[in-house]
Amino acid sequence: MPNNSYNTYILNNIPNGARVLDLGCGDGDLLDQLRREKNCQGYGIDIQYDHILACTKRGISTFHGNIDEGLSDFSDHAFDYVILSQTLQQVTRPLYVIEEMLRVGHKAIITFPNFGYWEIRLRLLLTGQAPKTKTLPYEWYDTPNIRVVSIRNFRHLCHQNNIKILLDNQSNLFSKKGLFIVESGK
Amino acid sequence: MSVESSQKFEGRNLELSSGQALSEFEIAYTTYGTLNQNKSNALLVCHALSGDADAGIWWESQVGPGKSIDTTRYFVICSNTIGSCYGSTGPASINPQTGTPYNLSFPVITITDMVNAQKKLIDSLGISSLASVIGGSMGGMQALEWSVLYPENIRTCIAIATSAELAPQALAFNAVGREAIISDPNFQQGHYTEETVPRHGLSIARMIGHITYRSDESMSEKFGRRLLKKEDYGYDFSTDFEIESYLKYQGDKFVNRFDANCYLYLAKAMSYFDLTKKYGSLEEAFKNTQANFLILSISSDWLYPARESKRIVKALMKQNKPVTYCEIEASHGHDSFLMENDQLSKLIQSFLETTHAQ
Numbered sequence: 192m193p194n195n196s197y198n199t200y201i202l203n204n205i206p207n208g209a210r211v212l213d214l215g216c217g218d219g220d221l222l223d224q225l226r227r228e229k230n231c232q233g234y235g236i237d238i239q240y241d242h243i244l245a246c247t248k249r250g251i252s253t254f255h256g257n258i259d260e261g262l263s264d265f266s267d268h269a270f271d272y273v274i275l276s277q278t279l280q281q282v283t284r285p286l287y288v289i290e291e292m293l294r295v296g297h298k299a300i301i302t303f304p305n306f307g308y309w310e311i312r313l314r315l316l317l318t319g320q321a322p323k324t325k326t327l328p329y330e331w332y333d334t335p336n337i338r339v340v341s342i343r344n345f346r347h348l349c350h351q352n353n354i355k356i357l358l359d360n361q362s363n364l365f366s367k368k369g370l371f372i373v374e375s376g377k
Numbered sequence: 378m379s380v381e382s383s384q385k386f387e388g389r390n391l392e393l394s395s396g397q398a399l400s401e402f403e404i405a406y407t408t409y410g411t412l413n414q415n416k417s418n419a420l421l422v423c424h425a426l427s428g429d430a431d432a433g434i435w436w437e438s439q440v441g442p443g444k445s446i447d448t449t450r451y452f453v454i455c456s457n458t459i460g461s462c463y464g465s466t467g468p469a470s471i472n473p474q475t476g477t478p479y480n481l482s483f484p485v486i487t488i489t490d491m492v493n494a495q496k497k498l499i500d501s502l503g504i505s506s507l508a509s510v511i512g513g514s515m516g517g518m519q520a521l522e523w524s525v526l527y528p529e530n531i532r533t534c535i536a537i538a539t540s541a542e543l544a545p546q547a548l549a550f551n552a553v554g555r556e557a558i559i560s561d562p563n564f565q566q567g568h569y570t571e572e573t574v575p576r577h578g579l580s581i582a583r584m585i586g587h588i589t590y591r592s593d594e595s596m597s598e599k600f601g602r603r604l605l606k607k608e609d610y611g612y613d614f615s616t617d618f619e620i621e622s623y624l625k626y627q628g629d630k631f632v633n634r635f636d637a638n639c640y641l642y643l644a645k646a647m648s649y650f651d652l653t654k655k656y657g658s659l660e661e662a663f664k665n666t667q668a669n670f671l672i673l674s675i676s677s678d679w680l681y682p683a684r685e686s687k688r689i690v691k692a693l694m695k696q697n698k699p700v701t702y703c704e705i706e707a708s709h710g711h712d713s714f715l716m717e718n719d720q721l722s723k724l725i726q727s728f729l730e731t732t733h734a735q
Binding site for chain 1: 669671687690691694695697699700701702703704706720723724727728730731732
């Protein structure tokens with residue numbers, strides 16, 4: 192599933208003028224859309240120089256940093272929304288990152304490819320090999336996706352860690368993607 | 378086509394942070410390129426401690442036709458800071474009241490004073506809005522100060538390998554450098570003559586400085602533990618290693634081009650720079666800025682580590698200011714910002730292009 196379909200969904204769930212922080216912002220597609228269509232202000236964070244450069248060319252403000260090391264450079268509740276789109280499965284410490292998101296933002300939007308998608312389940316069952324799909328096209332030994340997370344896994348994580356799910360895109364085994372809006376239940 | 382011109386500006390009544398004033402002062406400056414009709418393409422490049430107005434030479438990697446700071450597109454101004462010895466008024470200049478060099482009677486100056494002097498120069502050129510103020514190290518401090526002091530007069534601020542206040546370790550190195558100069562018997566309370574300059578002290582100050590401007594990696598790569606024209610140790614106190622001879626060479630070269638008193642004044646100005654002290658907090662300092670910021674650190678810079686740049690960025694973000702931060706990959710330490718670096722050039726160029734087009 193292309194990234195921009197996630198973006199549309201995120202766009203629909205963010206109010207006008209919100210202050211946003213986009214973790215793993217890539218070349219700034221989402222922030223650019225949020226700025227143009229929703230009049231949002233905000234910053235992107237990315238670890239790759241090429242992405243910082245791409246964002247700069249679009250006039251998007253970015254912070255060069257590693258989200259796995261936390262968001263210590265950002266103060267509490269500095270943003271309305273902190274977004275982690277298609278990156279959860281690539282972080283080393285997902286829970287820590289989510290907790291940090293809920294510290295610096297009032298709400299967090301998290302999207303990820305669903306490893307519990309029926310096609311993946313079926314492929315694993317039938318072939319006995321780590322499944323490859325259009326959404327998850329990588330070989331097991333050469334993938335940036337170091338975390339295997341399904342929609343059910345994510346719900347469980349939230350439940351266990353007092354994270355309140357505000358919007359659960361009624362995802363199930365027929366969903367290729369998971370999309371959640373959460374806030375701190377503490 | 379790029380026109381280059383070196384000139385002098387004569388200014389008056391510069392009120393200084395110390396409470397003193399310079400009733401008259403000169404600034405040497407060089408301009409590159411052509412000022413457009415509505416004077417919107419001017420940008421100011423600020424130099425570091427030992428620099429001068431010739432940005433096209435000391436920052437050849439960035440300033441020139443077709444380069445990131447494109448002199449065919451922008452009207453690039455670079456001025457020698459007050460307190461320096463490359464044409465602007467400083468301790469080595471003649472005090473018009475006495476007819477002799479100021480030496481240590483020159484008032485102690487700050488980064489703020491340097492910027493206030495530059496502002497008078499920019500005003501005299503009829504430029505009310507600078508497309509950017511750009512600098513590395515002490516030049517970066519000036520760029521930050523510009524954004525704070527004259528928010529309406531600069532559209533972007535590019536501060537590289539710098540900090541909003543000199544960190545204690547850098548303060549310490551600065552102090553040792555000054556101490557080396559002052560303790561040279563030739564120093565004579567700053568009243569040395571051309572024949573009796575405190576060569577030894579100034580040279581040591583530069584040697585220390587040079588170590589801090591480089592990295593362990595770059596020294597290992599360039600010199601390692603190689604011996605200087607010998608097969609084995611000399612078992613005496615002469616120069617054994619190549620790195621020792623290289624440092625001495627750097628020190629000697631510097632003595633021939635820089636004034637010891639100026640070094641004291643500029644090092645002191647850097648030590649005093651502290652936006653937090655001046656405004657209560659860094660967030661408060663940046664509260665009224667209007668510029669779009671590009672803050673860059675160098676991965677191997679241990680004198681102005683990335684943490685210092687991030688503090689600036691964090692304060693700006695708290696104030697919702699547009700700011701981009703990037704850590705530039707370079708192995709040569711602090712001085713890397715002066716060298717060829719593709720990452721650095723591309724970011725500066727893109728940032729200037731995007732913000733200038735807006």
